Amino acid sequence: MADGKAKGGRTAQLQHTGLRHGWTTGACATAATTAAYTALLTGEFPxxxxxxxxxxxxxxxxxxxxxxxxxxxxxAVVKDAGDDPDVTHGALVRATVRALPTGSGVVFRAGPGVGTVTRPGLPLAVGEPAINPVPRQMMREHVAAVAERHGGTGDVEIEISVDDGEEIARSTWNPRLGILGGLSILGTTGIVVPYSCSAWIDSIRRGVDVARAAGRRHVAGCTGSTSEKVAVAVHGLPEDALLDMGDFAGAVLKYIRRHPVDRLTIAGGFAKLSKLAAGHLDLHSSRSQVDKGFLAELARRGGADEALAESVAAANTGLDALQQCAARGIPLGDLVAATARDEALAVLRGAPVAVDVICIDRAGTIVGRAP
Structure with a gap:
């Protein structure tokens, strides 16, 4: 169950740029519940x-x-998603706590703006309020702690609601998942990490939707701001035709396979696109590596002798391999671009989308293109 992004990000390494973390709807609901139950027992809201x-x-x-x-x-607590473009940022999350007879335990209710599960396959039973297991556990633990401090039994009904939640939920995947009537109360850590993978991928999908709605028939998936500038310079694309692909090449290709445009440009750094050429759809350094042996094989196809191929296989970096080949007249950049294009077309599975690929170095110089 996921609440979505309103728009995509602009950089692939945002976790290192000092962006401000926020709080999940589950953390907000827990805080509101804690305050409400404290007031119920003591008469004062902390x-x-x-x-x-x-x-x-x-x-x-x-x-x-x-x-x-x-x-x-x-x-009630206002959700602060930090620097994450979360559609629930600024939402008012309310918790109404009512005392129940001893032995009742903690009972959860969906108030206005919180959805109800209507289909199997989610971590909650059909008919349950869409309050995920971790937020439920957080609320139970905090109710128990408040009860211990202030002499309560801990037997309460917790009704969670979100102002305008039903309207906000229309911008999420909840209706498709069978969560009807509002938002999900989410969170496994309580913290919103800006531009997390799932949210980034959802932003890519929304970017494709926006471009199509604007009548754009040519879009560009770019790994970062430098490749984005190159795509604009080469093709003259408007801003709403640019997809902040980051490391998620597979997300772009799979979504465009289902929602085709006439043309897709993939633009990115040589090293990242060499990973796509090798068949990786997630280009992040923690999940795929530049395969110098693969680059050596491409160099052989381009006419490299065995000594150069072995040197490429032993290169320190992808850029080192590229420079070695360039010095010997071997078009490794073009070979990577062409092979990456072949991989992209394979993922598209015959969707009516023309694909071109632009490889750049760190300075933004084009070092390979296909076709």
């Missing part, structure tokens, strides 16, 4: 309210709303 996340972090949340009446208390 503001800010501090919670403990699964990995030990202890963020504090300011309360945006608070209400109390006989047998119930409601607290």
């Amino acid at each position: 503001d800010p309210v501090t919670i403990t996340l699964p990995k030990g972090q202890t963020p504090a949340f300011a309360l945006a709303r608070e209400e109390k009446s006989a047998g119930r208390a409601m607290a």
Whole structure:
């Protein structure tokens, strides 16, 4: 169950640029629940309210709303997704806590704006509120801790709601997953990491949708800002035809296979596109490596003698291999581009999409093209 991005990012290594992390809907719901149950037992809302996340972090949340009446208390927190373009950023997450008879345990309800599961295959049973298992556990633990501190039984009904959640959910995959009526309450760590893989891939899909809706028949999937500039310079593409592919070549190709455009340009650094040429669809350094043996074989196909091929196989980096071949007149960049194009066409499986590939070096110089 996933809430989606509103738009894509602009850089492939955002976790190293100091972008601000945010808090999941599950963390917000836990904070609101903790404040509401505390008020139910003590008459006072803690503001800010501090919670403990699964990995030990202890963020504090300011309360945006608070209400109390006989047998119930409601607290609300505004979701802060940090620098992540999450469609739920700014949403008001409410928790209404009601006392239950001793022995009832903790019961979860979906309030307005929170979805209900209607199809099997999700981590919750059909008919359950779309509050994922980790947020449920967080809320149970915090209810128990508040009960211990203030003499409660811990037997409560927790109703989670999100203002305008049903409308926001239309921008997510929830309806397709059979989660109807609103958003999911999510989070496994409590922290929103800017431009996480699943959200980035969803942003790519939305980028294709936006380009198609704007009538763009030629789009470019680019690994970074430098390759994006090259694609614009070569093809004169407008901004809404640019897909921030990052490392997710497979996500671009698979989605365009199902939602074709007339032409796709793939533009990226030589090393990353050599991974695509070798059949990798995830180009991140932690999940695929430049295969110098593969580059040596390409060099042989391009006319390299055995001594050069062995030198390429032993090269320090992909750039080193490229430079060695360039010095001997072997067009390794073009060979990588052509082979990457073949791999892309294989993933497209006959979809009516023309593909061209542009390889660049770190300075943005084109070092290979196909066709």
